Amino acid sequence: MTNLFIGSDRRTQKETALFEAALDVFAEFGFRKAGIEDIARRAGIANGTVYLYAASKRDLYKRAVEYGLDAWQAHAAKAAEEAAEGTEPGRGRARNRFEALCRAAYSYLAAEPRLRRIMSRDPSLFPAAPGSAEGDDPFESVNGRSVAMLERAIREGVDTGEFAVEDPAAAAELLFSLYRVMIEKTYVEEDGGERKRFEAGLSIIMNGISARGA
Amino acid sequence: MTNLFIGSDRRTQKETALFEAALDVFAEFGFRKAGIEDIARRAGIANGTVYLYAASKRDLYKRAVEYGLDAWQAHAAKAAEEAAEGTEPGRGRARNRFEALCRAAYSYLAAEPRLRRIMSRDPSLFPAAPGSAEGDDPFESVNGRSVAMLERAIREGVDTGEFAVEDPAAAAELLFSLYRVMIEKTYVEEDGGERKRFEAGLSIIMNGISARGA
DNA sequence: CAATGAATAAATTCGTCATATATTCATTTA
């Protein structure tokens, strides 16, 4: 173990290149028609090297998508934190955090055609997609964290009196589902009205969870 | 194919029997594995008679589902009207109508496993389902009427000051989409928490569209 | 003349081979 840092660093770089290439190829061709050879070439590694980072093509798909979802989530979480930082607790902080979370998540995806494409092709990526059963979500971990993030944001508002929601957990689940629809509407229709629909939806939701007196 | 629009009583009865049988079989086996012979037998008519009411198996599917959606919609519309009847305009009538509309639509589907099954099997039945494009909705007519019904209910509330919504058309579209999610969550998970999620969602929406002073 | 159901056309399944591509592993590299 002469240089553990460089070793792990190189490994991470290679892994990143692999997942980026995988996202490109899976997005362009879908799971079936995507080729390991193509992915390996684009990542600048050999065919067999792929199997040092994933157990199978399916596993590579899962890891690459998880990598993409993680980046998306991290971006949204960061934006929410930054929005909350400038505000005093209770003085609209929960609203700011919640709204920033929604906006950042939405706009990040607008700039990530690969994830949109992949999710469009493969509805099973979302928990309650038709055909999937209870424990079926392959991204339970990421999606679960997203729902938890929403729930925390809502609870903060409820605690400070900014929000009035009877069941924050159920509300978070519902909003996550609603979020899926907005995404669908965005990538499926692409009629130029997405932004408007997003704003209309966000407005209703913000109003819907806000306490009357606030 | 003969004239499909001449509606004698016998024909209507036969048509109804055919569509009912078709809903049964399509729900049980899905479009592909459903057999015309099976449907005809259950409807008590001969094989060839089916083609007096539909141009093809695909057309029969479309007509049968449309028949089912029509019944669903009619039920919800009736419930909304009845709820509105007892209330003076402006004195909570819009709220009553809107809430009744949502509840009736939801509970009707809970009692109609065939429609749930069919929609579950065939996500393309809904306008913005993955894979479908702009003019792709085979049930544009029914779905369009549903959205219009929502929009009218919202506009009534806006006019009387009960609701505060910037863009009723966008809101109606959004709510219709949200409705799809509730349905998905209902028939996919069946974990006993549907009712709770429905109530949580309806509460946020009702609050979200309501005017602050109302 | 609406309705029928046997006749016909069309679609689907199944078995086989040919091709492509996912995966392994003996060898090389750094």
Add this chain to the structure above:
DNA sequence: TAAATGAATATATGACGAATTTATTCATTG
């Protein structure tokens, strides 16, 4: 000597025709 390679191998996929099932038609019927 652990990580990486890429040719070798196993597995999956696609193409094709025959066999079978199923959708659709239409001459006949009540």
